[in-house]
Amino acid sequence: MFFRLIDIKKSYQGGSQKTLVLKGINLDINEGSFISFVGASGAGKSTLLLILAGLLRPTSGELYFDSKKLTRLSDKEWSFIRKQYIGIIFQKKIFIPHLKVYENIITPLSFITDLSGRGFDDGRVEDLMETFDLKAHRNKYPEELSGGELQRMMIVRSLVTGPKILLADEPTGDLDLENSKEIIHILKKINKKGLTIVMVTHNKELALQARNIYRIDKGEIAKLIK
Amino acid sequence: MELRTDKINLFWLSRKGLFRFKTWFVLKVVVLFLWGFVILNSYSLYLSQPRLFQASISNKFMFFLFLLLNFIFFVFFMALTILTFKLRQVEFGLYRCSGATRREIITLMFNESLMLTLISFGLLFFFEIIFIYFFRLEIAGLFKVSYDLRFTLGMAKNFLLSLVLVFILLMVCYFPLAVYYSCKDPYEIVRY
Incomplete structure (x- = not known):
């Protein structure tokens, strides 16, 4: 067991109305697994991903990572966990336009190492750039890259700190079929090397590439499809 | 599970971040420079020649002009600062998602503002010294005193003192802004 979610609930207060987005999620995520969550918009998929990333606090329930209880950690402690163990791929193409591709990739390293030339493994960055x-x-500047290349850059950026788990929110977003296939091929390849991947998508074809697929419906895990 | 607590290299990030938005950077330096020129010279005039300062301020037009110039520069400068922070929100959101703590983001923004102000005020002080040197006779004439080295040094000292005071005031203005922008939900920023 790697991540364990016990009765995770999340509600939002909108004026006098309280909306329950997650209604008690129980789930074990094993190390090296490749999980995808499918479901309609507003089903709670992204909320679950945000909770796993520590960017959103559950209203109730417990979250464990490597037997460590994460539910009551401070922002600082969660940041350390994100720094070291979690990589995130965003749906939107997020990059810093004034930095070159290499500089964009090493940006997350600024928070854990000294970028004065020593202190981070440049060989690892080079290897990742070669692989991808x-x-x-x-x-080049990010704007000079194609959609697929940009997405690959974002994947490398999320892997550069050597995370143990990769959280991907609609990783093929607005990519065409060919580029989407390429991204999925990459994700499968890195999963085979032992990286745990949790992916959120509304694309069933894409979800089928994962080893385990869960359907989330109205804030509950409705079904284990695969 | 071991948590690494290495510190972020803020200087590197500040330097890169500061020069990334070159146009905004230059605009802010220019505004800060001009504003500093107005407020600091007025304040150093007050310190050097309080009677002359009071005489100028007692003139309604001069007093209004002084207030208006300060107000315009202050509003313009703060608007530029907010705009730059807004433009860089995605970047800060990305840093937060990559593991930067809120405190690290505040420090980053604050350091950048600190560097910007230091650069602007450094330039201002340099030009002020040149200004005082070239117009020493005219300034001495304006103050109705005879010119000597002590006069120039006194002007420079008063100007430096004013610079420090305005610098502290600016840092006090920056801090709540940095806190406000660092507290925004990072994922919401990068997602939408």
């Missing part, structure tokens, strides 16, 4: 076919683009 980005070496030729290292001195």
Whole structure:
């Protein structure tokens, strides 16, 4: 067991009305697994992902990671966990336009190492860029890249700190079919190397590529599809 | 599970962040420079020649002009600061999602503002010294005193003192802004 969620509930207060988004999620995420959550918009998929990333606090329930209880950690402690163990891929193409591809990739390292030239494993960055076919683009600006290349850059950026779990929110977002297939191929490849992946998508075809698929409906895990 | 507590290299990030938005950076330096020129010279005039300062201020037009200029520069400068923070929200959200703590983001923003103000005021002080040197006779004439080195040094000292006071005031203004922008939900920023 890697991540354990016990009766996770999340509600939002909108004026006098309280909306229950997650109605008691119980789930174990094992190390090395590849899980996808599918469901309609507003089903609670992204809320669950945010809770796993520590960017949102559950209203009640317990969350464990490697037997450590995370539910009552401070913002600082959660930040350390994100720094070291969690990589996030966003749906939107998020990058810093004034930095080159290489600089964009190493940005997350600024928070854990000294970028004065020592203190972080440049070999690892180079290896990742090689694996994801980005070496030729290292001195380009993100705007010069295609959609697929940009997504690959974002994946490398999320892997550069050596996370244990990758949280992907609609990782193929607005990509065309060919680029979507490429991204899924990459995700499967890195999962085979032992990285745990939790993906949220509304695309069933994409979800089918994962080893376990859960359908989330109205804030509950309705079904284990695979 | 071991938690690493290495510190972020704030200087590197500040330096990169500061020069990333070159246009905004130059605009802010110019506004800060001009504003500083108005307020600091007025204050150093008050310190050097309080009677002359009071005489100028007692003139309604001068007093109104002084207030208006200060108000325009202050509003313009704060608007530029807010706009730059807003433009960089996605970047800060990205840093937060990558593991930066709120405190690290506040420190980053604060450090950048600190550097910007130091650069602007450094330039201002440099030009002020040149200004005093070239117009020493005219300034001495304005103050109706005879010119000597002590006069120039006294002007420079008063100007530096005013600079420090305004610098503290600006830092006090920056801090709540940095706290406000660092507390925004990072994921909401990068998602929508």
